[in-house]
Amino acid sequence: MKRVTAIVRPEKMEPLKDALFAADVKGMTISQVHGCGAQHGWSEYVRGTEVMLNMVPKVKFEVVVEDDAVDALVDTIVGAARTGEVGDGKIFVAPVEEVVRIRTGERGASAV
Ligand SMILES: Nc1ncnc2c1ncn2[C@@H]1O[C@H](COP(=O)(O)OP(=O)(O)OP(=O)(O)O)[C@@H](O)[C@H]1O
Ligand SMILES: [Mg+2]
Structure with a gap:
């Protein structure tokens, strides 16, 4: 599993959120x-x-x-967040060792 972190322009928050829902991601965390x-x-x-x-x-x-x-996720993010001007942001991909769904105790891919 990987954690994809994307830092984007504030005005791209709604378009990117919509693109991620359309791509059927299982969850996301957003911070300012x-x-x-x-x-x-x-x-x-x-x-x-x-x-x-x-x-x-x-x-x-x-x-x-x-x-x-x-x-595919990286392509979705670039497609939704790019303007072509400086400051469009960056994407970082990092390994994730374990995921646990607290409610059920499931671990790994089925917990994502
Ligand atoms: N090396 C980095 N480490 C951590 N965060 C970064 C790094 N580079 C960029 N960021 C984060 O991404 C945001 C957007 O970066 P930005 O798009 O300006 O990158 P850039 O390398 O300057 O590219 P550009 O030349 O297109 O502006 C930054 O405000 C910062 O929050
Ligand atoms: Mg910059």
Whole structure:
């Protein structure tokens, strides 16, 4: 199993959520986060003075899936979250050792 973490623009939260439901994911976790990428934020003029805003609001999606579902999930995320401008976000894929459904005690793939 893998955890696919996608950090995307806040305005992509609803479109990505809808795309994930349409792709029939079993569950997801969403958090509001702040971060920066290669540009280390952006600069903006506040009352005539240029200020650097390093930490830009983003939305983090975490979805755990079986290994063979990762490629399709990544394609779904890119399709829903891409604008082509800097700051579109990033996707990280990491291994997940175990999943337990608390209600039933099921473990592994059937608990996802
Ligand atoms: N290496 C990283 N580690 C952890 N989080 C990251 C990393 N790179 C990006 N992020 C997260 O993803 C968000 C969006 O990153 P962003 O899309 O700006 O990446 P980028 O590499 O600068 O690409 P681009 O040049 O398209 O802007 C950041 O605000 C941050 O929350
Ligand atoms: Mg960037």
